[in-house]
Amino acid sequence: DAGVIQSPRHEVTEMGQEVTLRCKPISGHDYLFWYRQTMMRGLELLIYFNNNVPIDDSGMPEDRFSAKMPNASFSTLKIQPSEPRDSAVYFCASSSTESLSYNEQFFGPGTRLTVL
Amino acid sequence: AQSVSQHNHHVILSEAASLELGCNYSYGGTVNLFWYVQYPGQHLQLLLKYFSGDPLVKGIKGFEAEFIKSKFSFNLRKPSVQWSDTAEYFCAVNTGANNLFFGTGTRLTVIP
Numbered sequence: 001d002a003g004v005i006q007s008p009r010h011e012v013t014e015m016g017q018e019v020t021l022r023c024k025p026i027s028g029h030d031y032l033f034w035y036r037q038t039m040m041r042g043l044e045l046l047i048y049f050n051n052n053v054p055i056d057d058s059g060m061p062e063d064r065f066s067a068k069m070p071n072a073s074f075s076t077l078k079i080q081p082s083e084p085r086d087s088a089v090y091f092c093a094s095s096s097t098e099s100l101s102y103n104e105q106f107f108g109p110g111t112r113l114t115v116l
Numbered sequence: 117a118q119s120v121s122q123h124n125h126h127v128i129l130s131e132a133a134s135l136e137l138g139c140n141y142s143y144g145g146t147v148n149l150f151w152y153v154q155y156p157g158q159h160l161q162l163l164l165k166y167f168s169g170d171p172l173v174k175g176i177k178g179f180e181a182e183f184i185k186s187k188f189s190f191n192l193r194k195p196s197v198q199w200s201d202t203a204e205y206f207c208a209v210n211t212g213a214n215n216l217f218f219g220t221g222t223r224l225t226v227i228p
Contacts, residue, residue: 033215033216041220042206042218042219042220042221043160043206043218043220043221045215045216045217045218048215056215091159091160093160104150104162104165105216106162107152107159107160107161108159109158109159110159
């Protein structure tokens, strides 16, 4: 398996623009997580899905952030409009409840977002 | 609410020195515990995990961690660090639901 795939790896945009981050979880995993990593706040859970359904979005910072999972193999995190304080590395992770690695999360390479 | 504390923000060691990184959590029930490592420019990778059984857990690359329930701790150790261990280390706790609570991380710098 190729692991969790994220795109793009780097994104530079201007304040006010819409940004869409993409994630493909490991095939067969039924949980998907979006995290944000910054120097100041460390690694924060934004939202997670189970079987494509959002379970907990309490970490989403504000209405400018939205996440979707239209099917088991694809998720997006959208920021509209983007602001400089959104600059961070955004990680996607997936896990499975039916494997011996229950509760172990497998992380993607991350998307480094810079908002100018 | 659950929380995970990593009190060492940045640790600097010389090669061959011994390492211990602290991790404490606040939750009174059953927990699963993890240490993840993030090498420079890379994504998080699992180093080791504890679910049950022997509280001394051995992971990859010579790392181990000990779960001390009475102290709510899960400290990471390595007897002799290498330059290649330079990375950021994250402790994480799972309390039953399928999400993880991460500590803020400890940056380890190993000087050759």
